[in-house]
Amino acid sequence: MRLAFMGSPDFAVPALQALVAAGHEVAAVYCQPPRPAGRGQRETPCPVHRAALELGLPVRTPARVKRDEAEHAAFAALELEAAVVAAYGLILPQPMLDAPRRGCLNIHASLLPRWRGAAPIHAAVLAGDAETGVTIMQMEAGLDTGPMLLAESTPIDPRDTTAAVHDRLAEIGARLILRALDEAPAPVPQPEAGVTYAPKLSKADAVLDWRKDAAALDRRVRAMTPWPGAQFRLGEDTIRLLAAIPAAGEPGAAPGTVLDGTPRVACGNGTALTLLRLQRAGRGAMEAAEFLRGRPLPAGTVLG
Incomplete structure (x- = not known):
């Protein structure tokens, strides 16, 4: 034909x-x-x-x-x-x-x-x-x-x-x-x-709002992989989050707060998200343990 x-x-x-x-x-x-x-x-x-x-x-x-x-x-x-x-x-x-x-x-x-x-x-x-x-x-x-x-x-x-x-x-x-x-x-x-x-996506769709519950944030991370790549702010840096998984939260923890060295981050509705794979600007993707060796996230750190 x-x-x-x-x-x-x-x-x-x-x-x-x-x-x-x-x-x-x-x-x-x-x-x-x-x-x-x-x-x-x-x-x-x-x-x-x-x-x-x-x-x-x-x-x-x-x-x-x-x-x-x-x-x-x-x-x-x-x-x-x-x-x-x-x-x-x-x-x-x-x-x-x-x-x-x-x-x-x-x-x-x-x-x-x-x-x-x-x-x-x-x-x-x-x-x-x-x-x-x-x-x-x-x-x-x-x-x-x-x-x-x-x-x-x-x-x-x-x-x-x-x-x-x-x-x-x-x-x-x-x-x-x-x-x-x-x-x-x-x-x-x-x-x-x-x-x-x-609708057509923009990079704004990739920004994580830690006030959302962990299940919604997990879906956003997976939906934005590989493009535009879910992201959050760490100080002056923009970090891409390439993989994560919902985890148990801690009552009263403010959304965006790093809870432990997993690293587990507090989300909305008392939930939490464990960060598994991350990427800094200009660097390759890293598993969480490797990422933390170069950019620690101590408990109490607040992510944007």
């Missing part, structure tokens, strides 16, 4: 590879333009761009497509059977949605209509959802509102991070999009009840 593939991050790479391996003709790969990255701020192509080059596929990186009539015409000229979209990062206008004969199929990393929007995996972990999954959706102009073609669920383990769930969903998405193209299932409208939204 003659296709275009539209995606940018790591999540989309397994789907692109699966489409090529299954023998589909990928006429063009669309992804975000290269951007400065790393200490040298060198222009760096996104993961899908790199994967497409390795597969010998033509790549297009328009900075915007919404009102670019020339880009709309170029897309239509590909004469596609379908377009597969997976975390592309740009909103497709109606002329591009309508151009492929079978339209545009989106690989969305949630069980719609729960967690429409930009950060569905983070949102599911942060909310403490028992499961999530992938929905293959027929795209329309609304934000993740199109009818559903296929869906597959996976449980969220109590210790899962966003990174772990992300990798499972990427593989599910790759498998499911092949089925959707082969089977052409009938579209099913999304239910009107149960709609939730997962």
Whole structure:
């Protein structure tokens, strides 16, 4: 089948590879333009761009497509059977949605209509959802509102991070999009009840509020791993917290107070959180014991 593939991050790479391996003709790969990255701020192509080059596929990186009539015409000229979209990062206008004969199929990393929007995996972990999954959706102009073609669920383990769930969903998405193209299932409208939204994250979402109880903070740490990375203040330093686990608290302890050398930190509602893996700015990630050798946290220290 003659296709275009539209995606940018790591999540989309397994789907692109699966489409090529299954023998589909990928006429063009669309992804975000290269951007400065790393200490040298060198222009760096996104993961899908790199994967497409390795597969010998033509790549297009328009900075915007919404009102670019020339880009709309170029897309239509590909004469596609379908377009597969997976975390592309740009909103497709109606002329591009309508151009492929079978339209545009989106690989969305949630069980719609729960967690429409930009950060569905983070949102599911942060909310403490028992499961999530992938929905293959027929795209329309609304934000993740199109009818559903296929869906597959996976449980969220109590210790899962966003990174772990992300990798499972990427593989599910790759498998499911092949089925959707082969089977052409009938579209099913999304239910009107149960709609939730997962807005785009910022670094502000990663700041820990020790007044929250330990279970909520544990979910935030896992939801923000690997990006943007949960963080707190220690004096003038910003510390990333990469792993933690709820622990027994001490009645009356002020939230943010280090209780012992574990290190265990007091949280809201009389709970506590044991810090397991941390990272100082400009340093590598460390287990708590190694971190404490270079930056002690004596009992009574108050974290911001």
